[in-house]
Amino acid sequence: MNYLNILFDLDGTLTDPYEGITNSVKYALEKFHIAEANNEKLKSFIGPPLEQSFMEYYGFDKKTAQKAIKYYREYFEEKGMYQNLLYEGIENVLEKLNVQKKNCFIATSKPKIFASKIVQYLQIEKYFNYIAGSNLNGTFIEKEDIIKSVLEKYKLKNDTTIMVGDRKFDIIGANKNKINSIGVLYGYGTKEELATEKPTYFCNHVNELLQLL
Secondary structure, eight states: OOOEEEEOOSTTTTTOHHHHHHHHHHHHHHTTTTTOHHHHHHHHSSSSOOHHHHHHHHHHOOOHHHHHHHHHHHHHHHHHGGEEEEOHHHHHHHHHHTTOOOEEEEEEEEEHHHHHHHHHHTOOOOSEEEEEOOTTTTOOOHHHHHHHHHHHHHHGGGGEEEESSSSSHHHHHHHHOOEEEEESSSSOOOOOOOOTTTEEEESSSSGGGGHHO
């Protein structure tokens, strides 16, 4: 299949945000006198909406989770968003896709304002037609809705569009919008997690992306 339109997740797909996100979560938890030493647990925050993660992993109610997000953003805005690295080889992929006249987009559950700043900081904004993300007020966070907004805004055809992501939420969103997907295994989702949602393809390494696309 010749995919003309490629939607990329951000965290765990284009970039490795481990340091920035885990430090931001630790900062927020400390405000509630929770000292979390298990970094493996904190890795689970990479990908899903923050409210969902604080409620699922720490038993916060909705109001407390919203307060935790406020604290998280205090650190993230000042330091965390810049503690973020492009995966090796990603810029080469984006360059070649642009040369091939592919339309590239970002579809992330991260607030759009932060995603845009990260993309600018990493100097890769030139490769993307559009960045779609959630709202700061906690709305528009479902990947299904974010993907749909890109499809509708640019009138993209389903059969020439594909979603690339590392977590099940990316694959679920693609399936609900009836587009194909690539589950990348170099990010933060396991093969078992992704396989339950049946991505169209799996990708073990960044250098495999070009072959699939």
